[in-house]
Amino acid sequence: MRVLSKQVTGYMEKSSWIRRMFEAGMELKKKYGAEAVCDFSLGNPDLPPPPEVGVALREIAEEVCRPFGLGYMPNFGYPFVRESLAGEISKEQGVPITAQDLVITCGAAGAINTVYRAVLEPGDEVVCPAPYFVEYGFYAENHGGSLRPVPTNPTDFSLDLSAMDAAITDKTRVVLINSPNNPTGRVYTLAELKGLTDILLRHNKGRERPIFLIADEPYRFLAYDGAVVPSLLPLYPYTVVVSSFSKNLSLAGARVGYALINPDMPEKTQMHDGIVLANRILGFVNAPALAQLLVHKAAGSQVDVGRYQGRRDAMAKVLTETGYTFAKPSGAFYFFPQAPGGDDVRFVNLLLEEKILGVPGSGFGAPGYFRLAFCVAQEVINRSREGFARAMAKVS
Ligand SMILES: Cc1ncc(COP(=O)(O)O)c(C=O)c1O
Known part of the structure; x- marks a missing residue:
């Protein structure tokens, strides 16, 4: 018996890309351990709240x-x-x-x-x-x-x-x-x-x-x-x-x-x-x-913006050196590079094979791109370099 409204049933069938990547990430982490996965799927700020x-x-x-x-x-x-x-x-x-x-x-x-x-x-x-x-x-x-x-x-x-x-x-x-x-x-x-x-x-x-x-x-x-x-x-x-x-x-x-x-x-x-x-x-x-x-x-305090800036620069370096095309972000904590080969869903799946989690641009109304959230430890960004390079090599 369908208990939910048609609209909500439809939403759940379509299920957001972010959610799908989140679930794929959970599986990868269970299988290989969290430290083996580079998770750029969620915009959940990882810096601790200020003191x-x-x-x-x-x-x-x-x-x-x-x-x-x-x-x-x-x-x-x-x-x-x-x-x-x-x-x-x-x-x-x-x-x-x-x-x-x-x-x-x-x-x-x-x-x-x-x-x-x-x-x-x-x-x-x-x-x-x-x-x-x-x-x-x-x-x-x-x-x-x-x-x-x-x-x-x-x-x-x-x-x-x-x-x-x-x-x-x-x-x-x-x-x-x-x-x-x-x-x-x-x-x-x-x-x-x-x-x-x-x-x-x-x-x-x-x-x-x-x-x-x-x-x-x-x-x-x-x-x-x-x-x-x-x-x-x-x-x-x-x-x-x-x-x-x-x-x-x-x-x-x-x-x-x-x-x-x-x-x-x-x-x-x-x-x-x-x-x-x-x-x-x-x-x-x-x-x-x-x-x-x-x-x-706590009014007037905020997290350290310098740390996000450092991560943005590290991510830009990794993506540039591995051959990606992107507009460098001037704000927030996301990159939105072009998907090599043009098919964002296919490319995000290639990244998944490298244990890198991103989100297809289709989920944001922009097929042909993919999103990387860089609110993650700098170490994750550095570790992702090889995987980004291998995924790129698969489409070139
Ligand atoms: C552009 C944008 N608007 C709104 C929100 C919702 O944020 P809040 O936690 O303030 O509801 C988010 C959360 O990621 C966001 O990225």
Whole structure:
């Protein structure tokens, strides 16, 4: 008997590539031992949270055993946590924001879902540059919408502005961008973003409801070689920034992030109230109390970006020396090289024979490429060289 909905049954049959690679990796590790496998499949930050997180946890342990110490709170989060986050985020965005512009959420994933819940209507489209974070499509469909991917320029993954322009129709309710990008590592330039927001401003004229721009920014802190991640807030009033502490504090399992409503949005109070309601009725209720207290006390600290930069450089060296073609990432912790031979699924299977785990670009809406997550120990990167060389030799 089928007990699940047709949609979920279909999702499970298609099963994400990341999940398949995860399972293949588990088998390889069981058979050969974890140290024999080079696992670049998952974007799960391996750097430990900074020491401030441990100190904060100990303090919290002393403080919470009082009435309502971990009780219900307003659905937007603890007011004092919103205050402190507003201060930090104002610095990051270079734009003054206040606590009232923030809703604390269950990670960036929770934030995207609450914003969608607040604005999407059945049949609405979310336009998004491809390649893209694989969950985006599911999230849109959770709320009756659908994802409309628009390919980026194939050499450097910069935005194809005329293609974005052409993809926007009466059905478009959201444009969703992610910079620094998963899976390409691309950081969009100010000129690209200005080009995009000019397009949105033009399309908005005469529309009954605006097109929202969601800027998904959990990797904002992770830009290399002085790359600047421009803020979208000054460029477009209907911007909502979504982000989290999953990567900058290595707190991916603690599930805490936020939605930031542009203080310049004329209907910002309505938008805030809608997102808060969505946070409640989606069953999140509020972001986890403990995680909110943690990020409040550890505010201002972050993991060592220099370590990720060292790994990026080591990975670039390995891939260059073994003959791969790729755009060097300016941010995040992913490489998205071209699949030698052109068939990404076949090539990822060749890598698997070398006990190297990557993810086919098809899983991110970009066949012909594959993704490598370099949030792994430097030793794994160095050890992968031989395997990358042998896999390349098999297709040349
Ligand atoms: C681009 C992007 N957006 C959102 C998320 C979700 O992150 P969170 O843990 O904040 O929900 C991820 C996680 O890897 C991501 O890569």
